[in-house]
Amino acid sequence: MTALAEATAPAATVSASEPAAITVEGLTASIRIAGRWFDAVRDVSFEVRRRETLALVGESGCGKSLTALSIMGLLPAGIGRISAGRIVVDAVDMTAADEAGKQAMRGERIGMIFQEPMTSLNPVLPVGFQIAEALVEHRGMGRRQAQARALELMELVRIPSAAQRLDAYPHQFSGGMRQRVMIAIALACSPKVLIADEPTTALDVTIQAQVLALLADLQVREGLAVLLITHNLGVVASVADRVMVMYGGDVVESAPVKAFFARPTHPYSEALLAAMPRVDRPSEALAPIPGQVPTLPDMPSGCRYQSRCPLRIEKCAERPPLNPLPGAPEHRVRCWVRAP
Amino acid sequence: MSAVAASAPAAPVAIAAPSAWKRATRSGGLVIGIVLVIAMVLIAICAPWIAPFDPDDQDVLMKLEPPSAAHLFGTDAFGRDVLSRVIWGARVSLFVGSVATLAGILVGTVIGIISGYFGGLVDKLITAATDILLSFPQLIMGLILVAVLGPSLFNLILAIAITAIPAFIRVARGSTLAMKERDFVDACRALGFGDLRIMFLHVLPNIMDEVVVMGSLWLAAAIRTESTLAFIGLGVPPPTATWGGIIRDGFDNLLDAPWLSIFPSLAILAVMIALNLIGDGLRDATDPRTPQ
Secondary structure (H helix, E strand, O other), rough: HHHHHHHOOOOOOOOOOOOOEEEEEEEEEEEEHHHHEEEEEEEEEEEEEOOOOEEEEEOOOOEEEEEEEEOOOOOOOOOEEEEEEEEEEEOOOOOOOOOHHHHHHEEEOOOEEEOOOOOOOOOOHHHHHHHHHHHHHHHHHHHHHHHHHHHHHHHHHHOOOHHHOOOHHHHHHHHHHHHHHHHHHHOOOOOEEEEEEEEOOOOOOHHHHHHHHHHHHHHHOOOOEEEEEOOOHHHHHHHHHHEEEEOOOOOEEEHHHHHHHOOOOHHHHHHHHHOOOOOOHHHHHHHHHOOOOOOOOOOOOOOOHHHOOOOOHHHHHHOOOOEEOOOEEEEEEEOOOOOO | HHHHHHHHOOOOOOOOOOOHHHHHHHHOOHHHHHHHHHHHHHHHHOOOHHHHOOOOOOHHHOOOOOOOOOOOOOOOOOOOEHHHHHHHHHHHHHHHHHHHHHHHHHHHHHHHHHHHHHOHHHHHHHHHHHHHHHOOHHHHHHHHHHHOOOOOOHHHHHHHHHHHHHHHHHHHHHHHHHHHHHHHHHHHHOOOOOOOHHHHHHHHHHHHHHHHHHHHHHHHHHHHHHHHHHHHOOOOOEEEEEEEEHHHHHHHOOOOOHHHHHHHHHHHHHHHHHHHHHHHHHHHHOOOOOOO
16 A cells, blocks of 8 residues: 555655654553553554554454554543553654643544444434534634535545535434544544544445545545554455554564565464455364453463463563564564564 | 435435334324413413403402303402413413423533533532432422522522422433443544533433423423412412412312312413423433334
8 A cells, every 4th residue: 555655645745754643652551450550551662654554453352442542642541541651643742742732633633433333423413513523623613614624525535425415414324424424524634643443343345345445545645644453354454554463462463464464473463364264265264262362460471372372382471572583674573482 | 416326335315214203293192282382382472462351450349250251260359350360370380480490401401411421529429419409309399499588580480490400410410421431422532522512512412302301391390389389378479470379369269269279270280281291202202112
């Protein structure tokens, strides 16, 4: 997608020296369970540049969504906190910003789309109103002007007969169309950063493909840095530039998408790929990963995957570093066996 | 444009589920209630033109006349026309009831949303206060307040409004708690909307249905309270005609001239029935669990 983006990007080409749109350095996010704080995201670092898509992959409970909430500054007060690290979005340090500062960033310079288009829209407000709302809130735009922009946005996300649909209510839209509305809302203020949390999970496969194609197209047009959170490796293969696999709050593997699918190295990545149905393989060969992600209080010290790992050795009681593979500095793996 | 729409993937068409209006009007109760209330309101508004006599005009020669062609509802102990008094009384009763209920809805809903939305200590305090207020029967509460404040139109409205507030706090808080867990509220936060915008632009319209149903039932209660207070002499001071007051005036001659109390009682009864029909009809229309 990056190559395509560079080839067809509109006049405002971004120089290579432009700082990353999202920079996360050593992020550790903790959540409180029964009065004690547990690290649910440990020392996660990454960058996403404009026109680039980074996919965060992993099972439920591995820290993907918590990472996204940390970037948005939306960790629930009292239950979640950022205990270490720095998050810079579009040149604004979100970890240093106060609540008003973070609020001004959300919706204005960071867009977010959610998994459930059926419930993420307010059922009693017309969609045009909801698309226009961020513009009214953040830009102080007048109602009429914001509505005109809402119409443009509906056309941008290719909602047919947008002008007639401006005053329609969410229940009058199908799931795919509602997800387009969500995308229009997220992009209303032309943010540079888009966080997509399982954007296609609730949609059926043909609609999934349409929505992903739309996102890819919008990414090029608007020059978006996209952080895609998903557990669907098929989606990753089709749209991501880089992949980060998370397990138990740790980044266990990080690689350019081609390198990842050519040589998945961490035992967890291997297991994820083996558990994914593929057309080039008989379906009986699906290998589920035994067990589930341990809850935070039960998380083993050292490598967090050791309780489910077939390759476990003595040394796994110690936390492995995220080491680059020999000859592939971009492809890094956190495993004593595979990347010692 | 139509060609585009036709070829569009999954072009949404508004599929008319049995509409709320149809569901509400199926039993007819809502329609009857609305017609009755509109009629009452029109009568109250048009009182100066449709009342056959001045409600305060005394005629000593016509004391305690039974219903006749000239005085459809008869006359009272001062020779005043009861029909005219009932018509004028509708003004006070409906005005006091609706202003007090509206004030109760406004204040109660705002406090309830704040309580449910923020939770924590604020919520605990508000809930405790609400429970204490609700533990008084509405009439006793109104009585205490009017006794303390003194009887006047404004104090009456204030007292009845205060009795209504806790009920609306409870309804609004409960609905807000449910609404707060909905995805669209998280989506609002992710869009950087402030608490005020989320509470009053997103949560409020979603809980209005419950508040309105509650409101129509409380309007009936408010009118009843006003009449009861007037009946025991704590209403709008005489000689202003109010339904409760007319019943009270007729009470001394109840055995000789029962029409004095019967006609205003029937007026109250009609409003009670109408408002309860509306409340039930609205509840049926807005509650998806209502059996079809």
